[in-house]
Amino acid sequence: MTNQEKHSKKKKKKSLKRELIEWAVFLTVIGILWVTGWYKDLASGMQQMVLKTGFVQASAHKKEAQTTAPYNFQLRSLDGKLFNFNDLRGKTVFLNIWASWCPPCIAEMPDIHQLYKEVHSKHIKFVMLSLDDDPKKAARFIQRKGYSFPVYTQATALPPAYSSKTIPTTFVISPQGKIVVKHTGMAAYNTDKFKKLLMDVAQAKN
Incomplete structure (x- = not known):
């Protein structure tokens, strides 16, 4: 060699x-x-x-074909108290389905939290529904991040109308009991257009 x-x-x-x-x-x-x-x-x-960047914003348009929103299920707060979703009838509801193990869910939460601080009221309610198997994981995550919006886990099965193969998934429910927005995947919600949508839905007459 x-x-x-x-x-x-x-x-x-x-x-x-x-x-x-x-x-x-x-x-x-x-x-x-x-x-x-x-x-x-x-x-x-x-x-x-x-x-x-603003490239992934939630739609600020209501669905043309609106599904009736079921209220016949129960949630459980992170401190263990039962909450009947039926108590939200007549309110505008921002329902976000997420999990602490889901990076896109985590990514959109600061924006949702800012939206919550700006628009939540007696007419506009937020429900952050965690799919974590262990509620303590969700609780630790929320505490670590310092979020103040209401967070729940399932106490009973979710109705099929809220089923989704993707999380995060977000619904906006009108006071008239219609699902007017359904968005799958992460998005920026704290925009002028989306805030106006929530206000318009909340102020719409029966």
Whole structure:
């Protein structure tokens, strides 16, 4: 074997070794992010940047074919109290279905929280419905983030009208008991157009 061949072989070994080290570091970082749960924060942070561009805004138009909104189910607050959804009849309801393990859900929450602080009232109610298997996970997440909107978990099964293969999913229910907005996937809701939609729905006469 010539010196040139030996040098080439040695160079290939070094390249392979460096590549293996790079992959090991990459997989270690991924493992750490997964085990600690930091991957959710990383992913949601990137998605929040997308929301801030204004390219992913919730529709500010009411559905033409409106579904009747069922009220016959119960929720449970994070402190364990039962809440009957039927108590919200006659109100405009912003219903968001989410989970603490869902990065897009986490990404849109700061925007929803700001919307809540600006428009919630005795006429406009917010229901943040967590699908977490363990309510304590949702409670820890909400406490860590400092959100003040009302958060619930399911106490009974959700009616089919609120079923969705995707989370987050958001519904706006009119005082007349109609689902006037359904949005699947993350979105920016704290916009002038969407706030006007909520106000218009809340002020609409029976």
